[in-house]
């Protein structure tokens with residue numbers, strides 16, 4: 001009877017709370033197919049709710065968990081379960097999560113609230129939930145074996161505690177952590193300050209950082225991976241699946257970041273300076289807040305950043321580890337940078353006459369262009385695996401080459417809603433563009449610039465001018481890069497050159513200087 005009451009109450013709260021939370025309610029009731037469950041989170045907009053004392057958090061592509069009241073107690077229901085999530089259009093990953101989502105829906109409450117969280121285990125192994133950073137009685141801390149028995153499959157456990165803090169916290173299993181977290185079990189636990197935010201926040205976003213090892217063509221991440229990840233996500237989706245962060249000019253914006261995986265992530269915002277206002281626990285006093293353009297979020301940490309959106313445009317927001325904005329296909333490739341491809345093609349074709357030839361690889365840019373601008377065509381030519389993360393996606397000026405931990409902050413004047421306004425329309429004359437050769441030459445002559453450009457040869461890359469190459473010792477010049485170890489291909493080449501020129505190993509030089 002009580003259970004039926006809770007489900008009914010979920011429906012009521014959901015209808016007050018908007019479409020997104022309705023979807024969550026339906027998950028709890030098991031009415032949706034797995035696919036529907038993963039597709040539910042395409043637009044995550046919490047409507048203004050006048051009865052709340054705070055600005056609701058927007059967890060893009062995820063949403064917040066509805067609750068019911070039992071007297072003075074806020075009752076939440078988390079369901080640990082296998083899900084299938086569409087990380088990017090056409091790229092599906094088998095995850096474990098909560099209530100149809102990875103990360104699980106954000107739990108939002110207010111300092112002073114007593115919360116009861118029912119956790120039902122629909123996994124095929126025991127689990128538990130740890131409330132990361134929250135001060136609570138020891139028996140509620142969720143470390144299975146230490147603080148409680150693990151929750152067996154099919155059973156529901158009750159956690160109940162009173163919130164004494166405010167801030168950005170997390171929840172995650174503390175039972176078979178390595179597997180369960182790696183498969184996507186984590187979520188935000190956000191406690192709003194009593195009496196609301198001071199200063200008031202207009203847009204409050206929450207983004208969970210996560211990393212995965214999904215072999216090309218596979219559907220299930222490898223949870224045993226410790227270092228060599230190849231998919232990096234914001235809220236368990238990749239660009240362009242992730243929603244943009246839309247703000248009006250002058251909005252005070254907060255972005256909350258959380259991380260429970262193996263790597264740290266230096267998250268960088270373009271076009272704005274922000275204040276780091278919280279580092280896992282209490283809000284920093286104003287004197288301790290510091291301005292930054294990049295904030296690193298290490299494993300087990302949360303960070304809050306705040307800024308006034310006062311610079312109109314489409315601004316990149318991304319992890320600054322360059323591999324973390326890349327996906328599967330850029331991972332562990334043989335290094336062809338600077339290689340004469342014709343020679344290799346000839347040799348490969350001796351053994352594989354059908355070989356279609358290497359792309360004109362001088363870096364990875366060409367590959368992004370080809371994939372991003374004409375995926376179908378490339379798919380036909382290359383017979384790519386069916387389930388594959390994208391590389392490169394169409395942008396307003398060609399292909400956007402980032403696809404992992406990347407989204408776009410859209411700052412606009414004159415918005416009447418927070419619906420995605422499309423690409424920024426740049427005022428005339430404010431976009432970097434090509435200047436003609438004539439104009440270039442004219443400018444050079446005018447400034448009497450001594451700089452002389454050598455014409456760039458099609459398909460050729462050289463780190464050295466012709467003069468430098470002529471000056472190189474003959475044995476170095478004739479060294480075939482293909483015969484050197486891959487790690488020697490660039491750094492090693494330069495080092496050998498320097499060594500030969502000075503006839504002295506730089507290490508020895510340092511040693512001598514020290515002696």
Ligand SMILES: [Cu+2]
Pocket residue numbers: 232263264265266319320321324405
């Ligand atoms: Cu990163």
